[in-house]
Amino acid sequence: MKLTIIAGARPNFMKIAPIIAAIEEKKREGFRIGYRLVHTGQHYDKNMSDSFFEQLGIPEPHANLAAGGGSQAEQTASIMIRFEQELTEHPCDLILVVGDVTSTMACSIVAKKLKIRVAHVEAGIRSGDITMPEEINRLVTDAITDYCFTTSVIANTNLQREGKTPDQIIFVGNTMIDTLLQQRSRFMAPPIWQQAGLQPQGYIVMTLHRPANVDEEDNLSLLIQEIMRTTRDLPVIFPVHPRTAKNLEKVAVEHPRLHLVPPLSYLEFNYLVEKAKAVVTDSGGITEETTVMGVPCMTLRDSTERPETCITGTNELLGTDPVALAPAMQRLFDGQWKKGAIPALWDGHTAKRITQKLLELFAVKQEPVGML
Numbered sequence: 001m002k003l004t005i006i007a008g009a010r011p012n013f014m015k016i017a018p019i020i021a022a023i024e025e026k027k028r029e030g031f032r033i034g035y036r037l038v039h040t041g042q043h044y045d046k047n048m049s050d051s052f053f054e055q056l057g058i059p060e061p062h063a064n065l066a067a068g069g070g071s072q073a074e075q076t077a078s079i080m081i082r083f084e085q086e087l088t089e090h091p092c093d094l095i096l097v098v099g100d101v102t103s104t105m106a107c108s109i110v111a112k113k114l115k116i117r118v119a120h121v122e123a124g125i126r127s128g129d130i131t132m133p134e135e136i137n138r139l140v141t142d143a144i145t146d147y148c149f150t151t152s153v154i155a156n157t158n159l160q161r162e163g164k165t166p167d168q169i170i171f172v173g174n175t176m177i178d179t180l181l182q183q184r185s186r187f188m189a190p191p192i193w194q195q196a197g198l199q200p201q202g203y204i205v206m207t208l209h210r211p212a213n214v215d216e217e218d219n220l221s222l223l224i225q226e227i228m229r230t231t232r233d234l235p236v237i238f239p240v241h242p243r244t245a246k247n248l249e250k251v252a253v254e255h256p257r258l259h260l261v262p263p264l265s266y267l268e269f270n271y272l273v274e275k276a277k278a279v280v281t282d283s284g285g286i287t288e289e290t291t292v293m294g295v296p297c298m299t300l301r302d303s304t305e306r307p308e309t310c311i312t313g314t315n316e317l318l319g320t321d322p323v324a325l326a327p328a329m330q331r332l333f334d335g336q337w338k339k340g341a342i343p344a345l346w347d348g349h350t351a352k353r354i355t356q357k358l359l360e361l362f363a364v365k366q367e368p369v370g371m372l
């Protein structure tokens with residue numbers, strides 16, 4: 001079986017790492033399964049790409065399409081043109097895409113038009129907000145996907161509602177959590193830990209990058225002011241996303257407790273999250289990690305594609321109005337934040353379930369190791 005695995009942006013790397021490890025394990029056991037790792041180059045900088053490959057043990061990609069940035073249309077077109085050439089030169093039985101970035105959608109379309117089957121890891125998650133580029137990517141990808149590997153029962157229901165058949169929906173769990181559990185013992189303190197004299201439970205981690213929060217200067221300024229006003233005397237550590245950095249330059253945001261730091265590596269960022277009093281974010285993936293680590297999480301969005309983090313986990317959806325922060329912080333400091341639990345199958349074995357299912361779907365047989 002020949003498999004092409006797609007990675008395009010930082011969130012993808014955490015999802016493919018355990019899948020590659022599971023495939024390598026099956027190869028050692030005598031199964032004829034091979035893969036070609038294709039990095040589309042959708043996002044690239046040292047901290048947001050290279051360090052993730054290094055820290056998570058992901059092998060050097062077989063190809064980097066170097067698609068780069070540009071508008072949504074330009075980026076999509078660049079990825080599609082370059083990936084079509086990649087598949088023409090290196091045909092495969094199946095492409096595997098993860099998450100909801102532009103590369104996920106673009107590569108799925110190319111593969112299907114070349115009559116190659118597609119598997120989508122993290123299929124079926126929905127925010128209900130069609131103004132989000134990621135929501136469009138999810139809807140388009142799942143509409144043409146052959147095999148939908150899902151993270152939750154809620155995702156299963158979404159796909160059933162959209163017409164996917166039971167044999168296409170495969171509930172496996174969350175590969176992000178595979179990586180988190182595998183790497184947890186390796187978390188490392190970033191420089192800010194000592195620079196700011198941080199202590200466990202003695203600071204807040206904040207991340208912001210959604211257009212609704214960072215594109216309007218006045219709104220971004222009010223939001224940060226309210227976060228600083230409601231976090232009492234705790235330091236607030238803010239790893240700044242490149243998108244947010246551009247807008248922060250236009251806003252006079254200064255506070256003695258606010259620490260703006262560059263994007264952190266995976267191991268450094270999760271070291272901070274695990275030991276934080278709470279996390280304030282507008283990211284989806286972070287809400288999954290806080291849920292598993294039992295860290296209170298406040299999400300500054302009006303909707304979420306990961307409702308299980310709110311229903312089962314430690315996350316709470318506050319909306320984008322800064323006024324919602326004060327009562328949430330009050331409950332946090334009063335010790336009244338919900339404890340939460342871990343959703344079903346978020347157990348660290350998702351990648352093994354995915355790989356086993358692929359072997360079954362393509363009838364890959366085990367052979368004596370010495371014969372390979």
